[in-house]
Amino acid sequence: MSSSTAPLPIIAIAGLAIETSTFSPQRTRLPEQFHPYRGNDICNDKYASFLGPDTQLRKEADWRGALIGHALPGGVVTRELFDTLGSEICSRLLEIVLDAKKQGRKLDGLWFDIHGAMVVEGLNDAEFVLLDRIRKVIGDDVLVSASMDLHGNVSRELAHGCDLISCYRTAPHVDVKETKERACWNLVDLLRKRRKEGEDFKRPLNAWVPIPVLLPGEQTSTRVEPAKRLYDAVPGVEKMDGVLDASIWVGYAWADEPRNRAVILVTGWDENAVTKGAEKLARLFWDVHEEFHFVAKTGNYKECIDAALKSGKSQRPFFISDSGDNPTAGGSGDVTWGLTKLLERKEFKNEDGPTVIYASVPGPDATDVAVKAGIGSTITVTAGAMVDNLHAGPITMTGRVHAIKHGDKYANTEVVLQVGSVYAILTELRKPYHLEKDFTDLDLKPREADIVIVKIGYLEPELYDMAEDWMLGLTPGGVDQDLERLGHHRIRRPMYPFDKKFEQEPDLRARLIPAANEVLGGSDE
Structure with a gap:
C-alpha cells in the first residue's frame, strides 16, 4: 500500500499505437484516425479501465494523462501527422512537469503505451524517436514503463530508452488489459523501490537478444505449437530471483525496416539471472523456428471456396480468411480482389444458392446511393480500390439493399447488398469484423450462413467459436x-x-543494455 505520509508518485501517460504495413499504398494522415484521448479522459478509456477511480492501481499513484492514440492498423503514418501528435504529447507532458514543479514535486514515471510497429515517413524507428523527444522534455531521471503488442519491434535503442517493457503473451490477444496493467504495476513497484532505497537505488538491467526470424502472426499463434509452449516458458523466467519481467516479441512481418525481427527482453537487477533467462528463451525460440506453421488449413482462394462448397452441414458456417487485405494487420481494407472472384462463381449467381457473407469493401459513394434508395431497393453501385488497386480495380455490383446502419465507430455507415446469394458488406470507411454483433446488427445471421468470408488473418475469439x-x-x-x-x-x-x-x-548471447540515464554504446547487433 502507498504511504499515508509521503505524496503519491506522479505518473504521466502517453503514447501512439498503430501497426503499419509498408506494402500498403494507404497513408495514415489524420489525427482522428488515432482516436486520441487526452488528460483525465485517458483513465476512462477502455485501454486503461484498470485505472478506474476505485481500482487499487489508481490509488497507488497520481496518474496524469497527456495523450494516447490507438489507430486501426494501416499504411505509413505521414511525417506531418507524427510531428503534430508527437508535439502535442510533448507539450502536454511539459505542462505536467511544470505543474508538478509548482507543487514542489517532480514527475516520477511515465507509462508509454505503444504498439511497436508504427512506421513514419523518413524514420526507421518511430517509437524510439517519439520516446527520445519525450525524454528531452521529462528528462532521463523519469522511470519509463512501456506496454506493447508482441507483433511490435524492440530495437536496442528503444530498450535503452525504457526502464521496463512488457508485451502481450497471447495471439489472438486476449491479455491486452493484463499486459497494460502489468506494465503499470511494474512501474509503481519500481518507484516504490526507488523511494525506499534512495541514493542506493539502481535501475534495472535489460537483457536483449535479437533473433533472425520474421514470421506473420498467422504462423505464430499461441493457440498452437510451437508458439504455445514458447510463450508458456515466459512466466517461469519471470519468476526467477532477480528478474522483474520477461517478454518475447515475434516482430512485425509486413514492414520493411532494419529493426523488424523477433526479440527477447528480460528485465531485472541480477545480471546473471536476466542473462540466463533471456538466453534460455532465445534458445527455445531458435530451436523451434522451423516448426512454425499456419494456424489453420491454407489454400488459394479457389481452393478455399471449393472446400467450403464441398463441406457438409456439420462443417458450416465455413469461415474463410481473406488474409491479404486484413485491416487489423495493416491492410488497406479496400482490395476488391476477393469479392470480385467470389461474385464470378456460378454457384452464387442465384438467390437460392449457398448463403455467403462477405466482410467487407469500403465504398462511400456506394453507401450513399444505398442510403438514398433505402432497404429493399435494387441498385447498381461501384466500390473499393480507391487506395489499393494493385490487384483489382473498383467492383460494380447490382443487388438488393438488405440492411443499413449508421454511427459505427470505424465504418460510420454500413450497408449490406445482396447480390445473388452473396451478402456483401459495404462501408463508408474501412472496418474490421471481429464480433458476432458486427453481423447481427446488420440483420445477418452468420451462424446460419453456409460461408462467411472475412478480411482477417487468424480468427478472433468470437469468430473462432462460431x-x-x-x-x-x-x-x-x-x-x-x-x-x-x-x-x-x-x-x-x-x-x-x-x-x-x-x-x-x-549469436543468441544476451546484450546487457544499461539504464536510460547511462550512455548506450556498441552495436545494435
Missing part, C-alpha cells in the same frame, strides 16, 4: 502471407524464412 470449419485464404494485398513475394529489401539478412540456410548459428 466457425465449424475454417481455412486461411492466401490472398494478395498489403499483408500478403507469402512474405517472400512482397519484396523486403531493408530487413537484416540472413533472416528466416527469407533465408532457409544459415552459414553459422546466430
Whole structure:
C-alpha cells in the first residue's frame, strides 16, 4: 500500500499505437484516425479501465494523462501527422512537469503505451524517436514503463530508452488489459523501490537478444505449437530471483525496416539471472523456428471456396480468411480482389444458392446511393480500390439493399447488398469484423450462413467459436502471407524464412543494455 505520509508518485501517460504495413499504398494522415484521448479522459478509456477511480492501481499513484492514440492498423503514418501528435504529447507532458514543479514535486514515471510497429515517413524507428523527444522534455531521471503488442519491434535503442517493457503473451490477444496493467504495476513497484532505497537505488538491467526470424502472426499463434509452449516458458523466467519481467516479441512481418525481427527482453537487477533467462528463451525460440506453421488449413482462394462448397452441414458456417487485405494487420481494407472472384462463381449467381457473407469493401459513394434508395431497393453501385488497386480495380455490383446502419465507430455507415446469394458488406470507411454483433446488427445471421468470408488473418475469439470449419485464404494485398513475394529489401539478412540456410548459428548471447540515464554504446547487433 502507498504511504499515508509521503505524496503519491506522479505518473504521466502517453503514447501512439498503430501497426503499419509498408506494402500498403494507404497513408495514415489524420489525427482522428488515432482516436486520441487526452488528460483525465485517458483513465476512462477502455485501454486503461484498470485505472478506474476505485481500482487499487489508481490509488497507488497520481496518474496524469497527456495523450494516447490507438489507430486501426494501416499504411505509413505521414511525417506531418507524427510531428503534430508527437508535439502535442510533448507539450502536454511539459505542462505536467511544470505543474508538478509548482507543487514542489517532480514527475516520477511515465507509462508509454505503444504498439511497436508504427512506421513514419523518413524514420526507421518511430517509437524510439517519439520516446527520445519525450525524454528531452521529462528528462532521463523519469522511470519509463512501456506496454506493447508482441507483433511490435524492440530495437536496442528503444530498450535503452525504457526502464521496463512488457508485451502481450497471447495471439489472438486476449491479455491486452493484463499486459497494460502489468506494465503499470511494474512501474509503481519500481518507484516504490526507488523511494525506499534512495541514493542506493539502481535501475534495472535489460537483457536483449535479437533473433533472425520474421514470421506473420498467422504462423505464430499461441493457440498452437510451437508458439504455445514458447510463450508458456515466459512466466517461469519471470519468476526467477532477480528478474522483474520477461517478454518475447515475434516482430512485425509486413514492414520493411532494419529493426523488424523477433526479440527477447528480460528485465531485472541480477545480471546473471536476466542473462540466463533471456538466453534460455532465445534458445527455445531458435530451436523451434522451423516448426512454425499456419494456424489453420491454407489454400488459394479457389481452393478455399471449393472446400467450403464441398463441406457438409456439420462443417458450416465455413469461415474463410481473406488474409491479404486484413485491416487489423495493416491492410488497406479496400482490395476488391476477393469479392470480385467470389461474385464470378456460378454457384452464387442465384438467390437460392449457398448463403455467403462477405466482410467487407469500403465504398462511400456506394453507401450513399444505398442510403438514398433505402432497404429493399435494387441498385447498381461501384466500390473499393480507391487506395489499393494493385490487384483489382473498383467492383460494380447490382443487388438488393438488405440492411443499413449508421454511427459505427470505424465504418460510420454500413450497408449490406445482396447480390445473388452473396451478402456483401459495404462501408463508408474501412472496418474490421471481429464480433458476432458486427453481423447481427446488420440483420445477418452468420451462424446460419453456409460461408462467411472475412478480411482477417487468424480468427478472433468470437469468430473462432462460431466457425465449424475454417481455412486461411492466401490472398494478395498489403499483408500478403507469402512474405517472400512482397519484396523486403531493408530487413537484416540472413533472416528466416527469407533465408532457409544459415552459414553459422546466430549469436543468441544476451546484450546487457544499461539504464536510460547511462550512455548506450556498441552495436545494435
